[in-house]
Amino acid sequence: MNFTRREALIIGAGAVTAAALPMQAFAAAIDDAIAAFTGGAETTDSGITLTAPEIAENGNTVPISVSAPGAESITILASGNPTPNVLTFTFGPLAGSQEASSRIRLAGTQDVIAIAKMKDGTFAMTSSAVKVTIGGCGG
Amino acid sequence: MKISNLHRLVQMAATASVAMGLAVSAHAQEEPKLIINGEQEMITHAIPPAYIDGLSESISGWVFRTKETQALELDDFDNPGMIFVDQAQELWDKEMGPENKSCASCHGDVSSMKGVRTVMPKFNEKAGELWTLEDYINDSLTTHMGMEPWGYTSTEMTAMAALIGNQSRGMPMNVAIDGPAAPYWAKGKEMYYTRTGVLELSCASCHEDNYGNYIRADHLSQGQINGMPSYRMKNAKLNGIHARFKGCVKDTKAETYKPGGPEFHALELYVASRGNGLSVESPSVRN
Amino acid sequence: MAKGVKPRVKVPKKATAGEVITIKTLISHKMESGQRKDKDGNIIPRSIINTFTCDFNGQNVISVELHGAVSTNPYFQFEAKVPESGEFVFTWLDDDGSTYTDKKSITVA
Numbered sequence: 420m421n422f423t424r425r426e427a428l429i430i431g432a433g434a435v436t437a438a439a440l441p442m443q444a445f446a447a448a449i450d451d452a453i454a455a456f457t458g459g460a461e462t463t464d465s466g467i468t469l470t471a472p473e474i475a476e477n478g479n480t481v482p483i484s485v486s487a488p489g490a491e492s493i494t495i496l497a498s499g500n501p502t503p504n505v506l507t508f509t510f511g512p513l514a515g516s517q518e519a520s521s522r523i524r525l526a527g528t529q530d531v532i533a534i535a536k537m538k539d540g541t542f543a544m545t546s547s548a549v550k551v552t553i554g555g556c557g558g
Numbered sequence: 559m560k561i562s563n564l565h566r567l568v569q570m571a572a573t574a575s576v577a578m579g580l581a582v583s584a585h586a587q588e589e590p591k592l593i594i595n596g597e598q599e600m601i602t603h604a605i606p607p608a609y610i611d612g613l614s615e616s617i618s619g620w621v622f623r624t625k626e627t628q629a630l631e632l633d634d635f636d637n638p639g640m641i642f643v644d645q646a647q648e649l650w651d652k653e654m655g656p657e658n659k660s661c662a663s664c665h666g667d668v669s670s671m672k673g674v675r676t677v678m679p680k681f682n683e684k685a686g687e688l689w690t691l692e693d694y695i696n697d698s699l700t701t702h703m704g705m706e707p708w709g710y711t712s713t714e715m716t717a718m719a720a721l722i723g724n725q726s727r728g729m730p731m732n733v734a735i736d737g738p739a740a741p742y743w744a745k746g747k748e749m750y751y752t753r754t755g756v757l758e759l760s761c762a763s764c765h766e767d768n769y770g771n772y773i774r775a776d777h778l779s780q781g782q783i784n785g786m787p788s789y790r791m792k793n794a795k796l797n798g799i800h801a802r803f804k805g806c807v808k809d810t811k812a813e814t815y816k817p818g819g820p821e822f823h824a825l826e827l828y829v830a831s832r833g834n835g836l837s838v839e840s841p842s843v844r845n
Numbered sequence: 846m847a848k849g850v851k852p853r854v855k856v857p858k859k860a861t862a863g864e865v866i867t868i869k870t871l872i873s874h875k876m877e878s879g880q881r882k883d884k885d886g887n888i889i890p891r892s893i894i895n896t897f898t899c900d901f902n903g904q905n906v907i908s909v910e911l912h913g914a915v916s917t918n919p920y921f922q923f924e925a926k927v928p929e930s931g932e933f934v935f936t937w938l939d940d941d942g943s944t945y946t947d948k949k950s951i952t953v954a
Binding site for chain 1: 865866867878880900901904905906907908909910911912913914915916917919920921922923924925926927928
Binding site: 472553557558 | 773776809
């Protein structure tokens, strides 16, 4: 795992270490899941849009939508879930657009990642941070 | 590692300020309107009856939710609670029990139930006690269909309450609190203001004194029940009024009352009266 | 077949030739993720809808591979191109081997 200098500094900060440790375990899983979809190819960050709420009131039902014009398929990954794979949309010849919506489960505050496989074989990736409310009583 | 931890940390640190920001901006922005299927507008703000001391305005719980949660109630297809309304419609038309009767055998189309939800709970003269919608449903099953009663918070019961409630959607709640209902209302009011549990919270502590504020990460509503049964994202099913009360009482870390029992009957009447004037939203969508 | 599974689909009844329409689908399913434990601490086995497809007159519109992180009562919204009158076929595949289908006709005027 490669840390940038800034990330290494943060992980070094005492108070943060405890919180960051479980995320490192998930980080390996998410990197594997990304590689499984892209086959290790480079990704660009343009041509794909992921819409997710900034704050999800309950992690059980988080509405998301993705759009990547010209995509063959789009996969959604949850970086902080025990299993990162969420779903993959594959668009057929009669798809009206390369855009779709669903509702997903997030185990906690995390980045949701969307990767599109374009028809020319390139990949585009984006992510969106979703804060998941841990309340319990529900208001 | 491609997704930066710094990003995460900043987000976490920002949570508290964002939460406060939301409470402020809710007033600054134009209030969203609850218009279902693009055609039916719900009354989400009402002037409470004069006998309610602690509220200057009754506000539907929908108003307190995030825009993503709110959106789920705007369209019947997007509202997952409607799955259970559909299931209850099949049940309404199904011949059941030794008498081989359906709800429709006596009541015809379920649209005949229009208005029923707005006056629940109400004093039943024949029984000499306060009845909820669930009590009326069970009376039909046992007295007229020769069946065993449904569990008070069972899936069938809550779905049927949602179907019957749905017939009154948009109509203002209008429960009676006078005459024979008065002692129930007084008992319910006393319960509402009595602190319980390890946390020593009354209903009023959260839902009258602090609605609009946050308790941990929960944006507190007025605890109105005009939208019940509610599809909650928390448990992905419909939740009836007494089941919801039970959850609330447990949250104060107290021994709860029994759903269908006399305490929750009284409390339901009082809480319903605090929302007189708000539209029936059954089935609403909440977090 | 899992209990109480019921598909719901929303498709316009009419379209013009080549029009792009919005389709919404929802199926009642608990989507047991395989991550939860029961009261005795045993893992509750995964039981989910794993595949969803939508075809029109034999041609594919969209197919979706689902994992345990799709919410209870899976919901999808997407767009389809309608070249001619015909029938949409929606199919959901369950882990337990069950298949649920729904069909909707559309008329191109």
